[in-house]
Amino acid sequence: MTFRALFEHSSLGIIISNEEGTILKTNPYASKIFGYDEGELLGKEVEVLIPPKLRDRHVTYRHDYIKDPKPRAMGSSLNLQAVKKDGSAFPVEVSLTFFRADGMLQIVSFVNDITERKRAETALLRLTEDLESKVNERTKELSDALRELSLTNQGLNQEMAQRKKVEAQIRGMLEKEKELNELKSRFVSMASHEFRTPLGGILSSAALIAKYPKTEDEPKREKHVQNIKKSVRNLTNILNDFLSLDKLEQGKVASTPVQFNFTRLVDDLAEEFRDTSAKHVIEVLHQGPELAMFQDKEMLRNLVTNLVSNALKYSPEGSTVTIRTAARGGDIVLEVEDRGIGIPPEDQKHLFERFFRAKNVTNVQGTGLGLNIVKRYLDLLGGRIEFKSEPNQGTTFTVTLPSEKK
Numbered sequence: 550m551t552f553r554a555l556f557e558h559s560s561l562g563i564i565i566s567n568e569e570g571t572i573l574k575t576n577p578y579a580s581k582i583f584g585y586d587e588g589e590l591l592g593k594e595v596e597v598l599i600p601p602k603l604r605d606r607h608v609t610y611r612h613d614y615i616k617d618p619k620p621r622a623m624g625s626s627l628n629l630q631a632v633k634k635d636g637s638a639f640p641v642e643v644s645l646t647f648f649r650a651d652g653m654l655q656i657v658s659f660v661n662d663i664t665e666r667k668r669a670e671t672a673l674l675r676l677t678e679d680l681e682s683k684v685n686e687r688t689k690e691l692s693d694a695l696r697e698l699s700l701t702n703q704g705l706n707q708e709m710a711q712r713k714k715v716e717a718q719i720r721g722m723l724e725k726e727k728e729l730n731e732l733k734s735r736f737v738s739m740a741s742h743e744f745r746t747p748l749g750g751i752l753s754s755a756a757l758i759a760k761y762p763k764t765e766d767e768p769k770r771e772k773h774v775q776n777i778k779k780s781v782r783n784l785t786n787i788l789n790d791f792l793s794l795d796k797l798e799q800g801k802v803a804s805t806p807v808q809f810n811f812t813r814l815v816d817d818l819a820e821e822f823r824d825t826s827a828k829h830v831i832e833v834l835h836q837g838p839e840l841a842m843f844q845d846k847e848m849l850r851n852l853v854t855n856l857v858s859n860a861l862k863y864s865p866e867g868s869t870v871t872i873r874t875a876a877r878g879g880d881i882v883l884e885v886e887d888r889g890i891g892i893p894p895e896d897q898k899h900l901f902e903r904f905f906r907a908k909n910v911t912n913v914q915g916t917g918l919g920l921n922i923v924k925r926y927l928d929l930l931g932g933r934i935e936f937k938s939e940p941n942q943g944t945t946f947t948v949t950l951p952s953e954k955k
């Protein structure tokens with residue numbers, strides 16, 4: 550009785566068939582899930598419950614099972630399909646077992662309709678897929694945004710680089726402009742001083758000459774004429790400096806090497822200085838034999854004159870200026886040493902610039918061109934110049950240049 554109730558009320562379809570596959574018995578739930586009336590399936594082939602295209606294969610399975618029947622659990626992973634009376638297919642799980650009655654094999658199929666579960670599964674799958682595609686979408690959006698960001702970044706970097714370049718250019722231009730302005734103001738202060746003094750001297754001498762018309766005034770007149778001549782020479786010298794610097798700058802000057810005795814040139818120049826400026830002791834020390842040189846003689850004369858006249862100009866009367874010459878390797882070394890006012894340390898780095906004058910020489914005449922010209926000569930001759938200076942102790946300039954122009 551209990552078993553009967555179990556059969557009648559089971560929520561699992563139960564179908565009993567014989568060896569031939571004919572349905573012998575179904576419980577109400579089986580009829581219900583397959584869409585048949587109660588008892589309507591009896592006497593039909595089990596294959597009516599199988600989708601048409603699988604029926605042949607099912608017959609084979611059935612025969613195999615009969616040969617070696619054993620209980621078989623529900624196979625959920627098999628993806629089995631069954632058909633209803635109306636032909637619609639639905640997913641099932643089937644487990645099989647068997648028994649014998651009156652020597653006949655009877656096969657019991659338990660059929661579980663898993664439509665709902667499949668639907669839930671599908672829904673879950675779709676949800677997962679949905680979720681996945683959403684994640685993908687977001688990831689893509691994110692990576693797009695990142696790419697865009699990096700592009701923007703690149704653009705920004707480029708812009709920064711461009712800006713820096715322009716900035717550097719502008720700074721360079723400003724620097725040039727500043728330099729030029731500096732040069733201009735140095736020139737103006739030099740010119741106003743250097744031109745005005747001799748011109749003023751000329752003017753006053755001329756005025757004084759006019760005051761001495763008599764013959765016996767001749768010595769006085771002569772003194773003023775000499776003054777005028779000196780001032781004019783001064784101005785001429787400055788203009789010559791300008792001109793030679795201009796030529797040097799335009800690269801119009803080439804050195805013309807000649808063979809000469811450098812030792813003798815230095816001696817001669819020292820003698821000239823002694824004649825014109827008796828206020829210093831000029832000492833010349835040659836080391837080793839006389840120095841033969843194959844270089845531009847005029848440039849060297851100019852160079853030595855510039856250095857010695859500086860040494861005299863910037864050292865007190867009565868002090869000694871020492872000129873040394875020596876040979877070192879293929880080079881000739883010239884040293885000019887004074888015991889003068891020296892060069893303030895902060896001014897030293899500008900010394901070879903045009904029109905530059907240190908701040909401790911404002912009461913001494915000069916254009917600030919001499920050393921610039923010397924430096925340019927040395928560039929042409931392949932030599933170099935260095936100096937050591939100690940304020941109020943003295944300065945030593947050292948020139949090193951090849952004895953032969955290559």
Ligand SMILES: Nc1ncnc2c1ncn2[C@@H]1O[C@H](COP(=O)(O)OP(=O)(O)OP(=O)(O)O)[C@@H](O)[C@H]1O
Pocket residue numbers: 790855859860863887889890891892900905906907908910914915916917918919920921944
């Ligand atoms: N022997 C020195 N002792 C001290 N200062 C010096 C000496 N030689 C050069 N200087 C400094 O270097 C500056 C530049 O010298 P540079 O010979 O170029 O010009 P300058 O002597 O002023 O004028 P000039 O064009 O008439 O020679 C000088 O104004 C001076 O300040």
Ligand SMILES: [Mg+2]
Pocket residue numbers: 855858859915919920
């Ligand atoms: Mg000078």
